[in-house]
Amino acid sequence: MCRRRRSNSARWKYDAYHDSIITAGNGGTKPVRAAFTIFYNQGTQSYDLEQTLQPDEQMWIDVGQLIREHVPDKNGKTLPADLTTGSYEFRDLTNTGVGALFEGKVVYDKSYGHVAYGCAACCGWSIPVGFWYDPLGIPVDNETDQGVFAADQCNSGDLEDVSDSFYNNWSTGNTSIATVDSYGTHSGVSVGSTRSFTHGLLNNNNPIRYCPLTGFEPSGGDCVIQLMLQGNQYNSLFVGSDPNLAAANSIFATVSPSGGTFTTTSSASGDTFTPVTTGGPGWVVGTTTQSANLRDRTITVTYAVSGQGSVSQSLSVTARQFAYATNNTPSNTCTLGYGTAYLYAYTPYTHPDGTAVQAGIGLTNTAVTESFNPQPPAGTVTGSGSLDANSQFYDKLVYCSSSPLSSYPTVTQTISIEGYQVRQNSLTYSSAGVGLTSNGPTQ
Amino acid sequence: MTQTENYLKLAVLLLALLLTVTWVGGVGAQQTGSGLGQGAKFLEAKIPEFEIHNQVLLDGLWKLARGPAPFGFGFEKVLKGSLSDPDVPDPLLSLQLKDKSVREVLDALCQADSRYTWSVDGTTVDLFPRAVINDASYLLNRQLARFELRNATDVQNGLLAIVRQLPPPVEQIAQAQVGGDDRYPPEPWTVTFENLTVRQVVNRLAAHGGRCTAWIFGGARDFRAFGFFNTFVCSPPPPLPSWAPKRVEPPPKSP
Numbered sequence: 172m173c174r175r176r177r178s179n180s181a182r183w184k185y186d187a188y189h190d191s192i193i194t195a196g197n198g199g200t201k202p203v204r205a206a207f208t209i210f211y212n213q214g215t216q217s218y219d220l221e222q223t224l225q226p227d228e229q230m231w232i233d234v235g236q237l238i239r240e241h242v243p244d245k246n247g248k249t250l251p252a253d254l255t256t257g258s259y260e261f262r263d264l265t266n267t268g269v270g271a272l273f274e275g276k277v278v279y280d281k282s283y284g285h286v287a288y289g290c291a292a293c294c295g296w297s298i299p300v301g302f303w304y305d306p307l308g309i310p311v312d313n314e315t316d317q318g319v320f321a322a323d324q325c326n327s328g329d330l331e332d333v334s335d336s337f338y339n340n341w342s343t344g345n346t347s348i349a350t351v352d353s354y355g356t357h358s359g360v361s362v363g364s365t366r367s368f369t370h371g372l373l374n375n376n377n378p379i380r381y382c383p384l385t386g387f388e389p390s391g392g393d394c395v396i397q398l399m400l401q402g403n404q405y406n407s408l409f410v411g412s413d414p415n416l417a418a419a420n421s422i423f424a425t426v427s428p429s430g431g432t433f434t435t436t437s438s439a440s441g442d443t444f445t446p447v448t449t450g451g452p453g454w455v456v457g458t459t460t461q462s463a464n465l466r467d468r469t470i471t472v473t474y475a476v477s478g479q480g481s482v483s484q485s486l487s488v489t490a491r492q493f494a495y496a497t498n499n500t501p502s503n504t505c506t507l508g509y510g511t512a513y514l515y516a517y518t519p520y521t522h523p524d525g526t527a528v529q530a531g532i533g534l535t536n537t538a539v540t541e542s543f544n545p546q547p548p549a550g551t552v553t554g555s556g557s558l559d560a561n562s563q564f565y566d567k568l569v570y571c572s573s574s575p576l577s578s579y580p581t582v583t584q585t586i587s588i589e590g591y592q593v594r595q596n597s598l599t600y601s602s603a604g605v606g607l608t609s610n611g612p613t614q
Numbered sequence: 615m616t617q618t619e620n621y622l623k624l625a626v627l628l629l630a631l632l633l634t635v636t637w638v639g640g641v642g643a644q645q646t647g648s649g650l651g652q653g654a655k656f657l658e659a660k661i662p663e664f665e666i667h668n669q670v671l672l673d674g675l676w677k678l679a680r681g682p683a684p685f686g687f688g689f690e691k692v693l694k695g696s697l698s699d700p701d702v703p704d705p706l707l708s709l710q711l712k713d714k715s716v717r718e719v720l721d722a723l724c725q726a727d728s729r730y731t732w733s734v735d736g737t738t739v740d741l742f743p744r745a746v747i748n749d750a751s752y753l754l755n756r757q758l759a760r761f762e763l764r765n766a767t768d769v770q771n772g773l774l775a776i777v778r779q780l781p782p783p784v785e786q787i788a789q790a791q792v793g794g795d796d797r798y799p800p801e802p803w804t805v806t807f808e809n810l811t812v813r814q815v816v817n818r819l820a821a822h823g824g825r826c827t828a829w830i831f832g833g834a835r836d837f838r839a840f841g842f843f844n845t846f847v848c849s850p851p852p853p854l855p856s857w858a859p860k861r862v863e864p865p866p867k868s869p
Contacts, residue, residue, distance in 0.1 A: 401857050418855045425859045450858040506770045507777075507788065514797065533855045536846050541793045549697050550833025552841025554794040559846065565795035571770065572788030572837065573777055577697065584792060598792065 183209070185235045186255045195261045196229035204264040207232060209250065211257035218244045221264070234259075295374035296321040296333060298387075303332075306392030307367070308480030309349055309359035311427075315482070317341075317355040319389055321373055337371035337389070344368070349393045359395040362427045364479065367393050394479035397427040400472055400486050405529055408468065409521070410461050410492040411537075411589030415557070418533030422486060423453035424472055431476035438469040439490065461492040462523055491521035491528075493588040495612040498566075503604070505571035511604025512569035519562065519588055525614065530561040539564045540587050548579040548600055558588070568598065570605040578602055583610075654734045657717040659683030664711040664719050670704040671727040672830070675741060678723070683716050684826050684847040688817055690742040690754060691832035692729060699834065737825070738817040753785055753838060754813040754831065761815050765802035769842050772819035776812055788833070791841030798823055816840070825849070 183191035197203050202225050209218040218237070222230050236242070241249040300321040309315045318334035334355060341351040345365035351357045357367065372384040402408075402422040409416045424433065435444040435454055443457040462468050466487040475481035496517040505512040519528045528534065537558040547553060548570075556564045566586070570576060579600035584607075586594040595610040661681055666674045672689055679687050692702045707726040711719055720739065724730045732741045746752040763775050770789055777787050803822055807815060819842075820827040826848035833839045 399859075401859060403855065403857055421855050421858065423858050450854040450861065453858070504768055504770070505789075506768065506774055510788075512770065512789065514795070531856065543792070547792055548790070549694065549701065550788065550837050550839040551790040551792060552830040552832060552839065553792050554828075554830075554841060554843045556794050556843075557846060559795075565797065567791050567794055567796050567842075569789045569791050571790070572786065572839070573774070574786045574788070574837070577837075582792075 183234050183259055184256050185238055190233065190235040193232040193234065193259060194229055195224070197224035197226050200226050202226065202265070205230060206262040206264050208260045208262070209234065209237075209257055210259065211250070211254055214258065218248060218250055219246060221245055232259075295324055297324055297328070297375060298322060299330070300333070300373070300387040301389050302367070302391035304391070304480065306364075306394045306478070306480040307357060308476075308482040309357045309393055309395045310482040310484060311359040311362060311395055311397045313359055313482075313484075315357050315359075317351070317357050317367060317391075319355075319369065319371070319387075321387070333371075333373060336373055337369040337387075340371060341367065341369045343393060348395050357393060362395050362397050364395070365393045366390055392480075394476065396431075396474060396476055396479065396482045397425065398472065398474045398482045398484050399425040400470075400484045401425070402470070402486050402488060403532055405532060406466055406486065406488045407521075407524075407532075408456050408458055408488050408490045409534065409537075409589070410458055410490055411591075412457065412459070413537050413589055415534065415536040415538070416589070417447075417455045418535075420456045420458075421447050421450075421453055421533070422456060422470060422472075423447070423450060424474070426452065426474055428476055428479075431474050431479075431481075434473040434475070436471045436473075438467075438471075442468075442470075458490050460490060462488075462490040465489050465524055489524055491524060493519050493528075493591040493593050494522040494525075495520050495614060496586065496588075496593040497527075497613075498594075498609070505569065505604065507571045507573045509574065509602075509604075510569070510571035510576050511606070512567070512571045513607070515566045515568060515607070517564050517566060517586070517594070519558070519564070519593055520614075528558075528562040530563075532562055534558045534562050535560045537588065539566075540590075541566075542585045542587075544583045544585075545580060547582050547598070548577070564588075568605055568607055570600060576600075576602045576604065654737070656683050656685050656737065657720075657734060658715050661714055661716060661719055662712065664714065665709065667708050668706040669708075671707060671723055671730060671741070672704075674707060674709065674723050674726075675739075676828070678716065678719055679739070679826065679828060680845065680847050684845075685716070685737055685739055686817075686821060686826040686828060686848075687739040687741065688813065688820065688829045689831070690740075690746070690813075691830070692743050692745075693832070693838065694834035697834045697837045735814055735817050736821075738821060740813055740817070742813070753787070754811065754816065756780055756785075756812050758810055758812065758815055759808065761807040761810060763806070764804050766804070766822075767798055767800070767802055769796050769798060769819055769823060772815070772822075773840065776815060780812070786836070786838060788837060788839040789841065790833070790839035791830075791843075794841070794843035796823055796842035796844060 185191055195205055202223055204223050207220045238250045238254055243249050303318045303320060307317050318332055319337045320330040321333045322328040323331040339353045341355050343349045343351050343365050348361055348363040348365045349357050349359055351367055368390045370388040372386055375383060375385045400422055403419055408420050439460050444454040447453040447455055466489050468488050468490050469485050471483055471485040473481050473483040496519045499516045501513045501515055503511045539556040541555055558564050582598040584596040584598050585592060597608040597610060599606045675687055675689055679685050694702055705727055709722055709726060711722060720732050724732055729743055730741050731744045732739055749755060758779060761779055763772055766772055773787050777785055816829060820829040824844040826845050828843045830841045
């Protein structure tokens with residue numbers, strides 16, 4: 172029997188003269204989940220079985236029986252009836268670094284009763300055994316995962332995760348700067364530097380010595396860095412290119428220590444980041460695409476300090492597009508004798524949230540444009556407006572004179588913010604003045 | 615320096631000041647001297663780049679007035695004979711100017727549409743047809759020896775006061791506009807002006823709605839109408855959004 176973590180070189184045979192019986196047992200003290208895989212067709216295809224083994228329990232695999240009886244694997248797949256040879260692998264799914272499985276194999280010659288015993292090569296772990304990140308950047312008041320890798324002798328020495336063999340042994344040098352839990356998850360307490368330590372056992376790759384357990388004590392630096400992001404209080408961006416959107420679309424960073432470099436990304440391709448002109452570090456996020464769902468846009472800022480690692484923070488925001496507007500019902504203020512004068516106050520709403528644009532969000536002066544078809548009557552002045560500090564806009568509709576008025580055809584008024592149509596009105600001019608009928612949209 | 619020389623210099627200075635203050639009613643880049651705030655320093659502000667392509671004069675004026683050196687303005691369209699007449703066509707202008715002052719851009723605009731000239735009244739620029747300069751009967755050239763406004767809360771209060779306080783003949787006046795905002799501050803406004811043209815009074819009525827307000831006058835001789843547009847372009851933007859972190863600058867390092 173070979174105590175082993177896994178095998179990638181064991182062979183089996185099955186034909187009219189040979190059969191292979193493969194077994195694996197749980198040599199540990201706790202139940203393990205064992206995975207058995209048969210590779211065939213030059214390793215391009217696999218057949219997978221899984222079974223939970225109690226301590227001292229064994230599983231027996233008769234490869235010939237699997238082929239003959241078309242036994243389906245866990246995915247419903249069966250082995251080809253003409254299959255004669257291949258390789259196999261056991262894996263301990265419960266324990267990564269130190270395996271509890273032992274396995275054995277008998278290939279016997281059915282003609283002459285000859286039996287060959289074998290087991291797979293033992294391939295364990297070797298140095299380098301170290302931390303995923305050294306130094307590890309940890310945000311203040313936030314968490315970052317740390318783990319351990321080791322060279323995998325089953326896989327050309329590639330570095331692979333063996334963190335579970337180092338659980339429950341973690342510590343940091345200064346808990347007023349950083350703490351760590353049993354699983355290597357670090358928490359930043361205050362800005363500063365310290366070190367982390369852990370220890371664990373891994374099988375090494377010495378088959379002569381039955382893959383003995385070897386102790387490792389990796390350690391590495393921790394740098395707790397402050398990175399706080401602050402966007403507008405409604406977690407939103409506005410779609411468009413008007414420079415007056417800059418305030419509402421600004422995101423500011425507060426960092427310590429200073430002097431690092433920033434990297435900014437958005438989950439939406441095409442979003443842009445322009446440094447703010449005052450109050451930085453910060454960026455004006457430009458976007459031309461609306462969110463599909465609330466807060467589905469992730470803005471991520473990574474802050475790297477030379478020699479101290481990097482930390483990242485994200486903001487989940489909604490990219491809002493102007494969609495429709497509601498208006499008040501003003502009274503007639505014409506005092507010249509004939510006609511009407513109304514000052515409409517419009518409140519814009521956005522998609523996808525369907526909420527009114529909040530006062531004070533920083534959209535002052537954002538352009539509101541209007542177009543008319545046909546043009547209003549001669550003498551009427553048309554003009555565009557803009558959003559005020561309350562994120563509303565006003566629209567004067569006046570046809571008021573000291574002399575009697577004439578009648579004109581109805582005019583269609585189209586109002587847009589940032590190029591997005593938010594309202595269409597019918598303006599009816601008559602000798603009594605001008606009236607407004609909304610054609611929506613209303614949602 | 616003798617006392618006589620001092621008196622002589624003082625006299626020259628006073629004379630120059632008197633000449634400046636009494637220069638009224640000219641055209642081009644001349645101030646009326648009737649005063650709206652701080653005078654016309656903005657006219658010398660440099661505009662790094664000013665471009666219009668196939669746009670009318672009023673488009674160019676809007677663009678200039680909302681540019682890096684914002685200002686309020688009054689624009690008087692060429693009036694039609696009657697409302698039923700076809701519209702007066704406006705020439706399409708194309709200009710590409712770099713590093714010119716506001717004054718130079720205004721000159722260039724009025725050169726491109728030579729029907730117009732301009733003047734400045736305090737911080738308000740007036741563009742009006744050259745053809746009306748010497749027309750004393752033209753509404754906006756008419757003189758008001760005294761103009762009184764009491765408890766005005768709407769620009770129409772001022773327009774009505776003009777009609778009522780002008781000597782005969784009775785003038786037709788209207789406000790006709792779609793779009794924009796012409797609100798007055800909520801506090802009632804009482805004011806008296808003396809010896810102003812209707813144009814200068816309208817400048818002041820507009821300016822009460824806010825700095826950099828624009829007014830436009832148009833229509834026909836039988837139906838003349840104003841529109842008023844308050845803008846925020848002269849209001850200084852808040853330096854930072856309210857959610858921007860308050861940065862504490864480190865103390866300067868001692869040498």
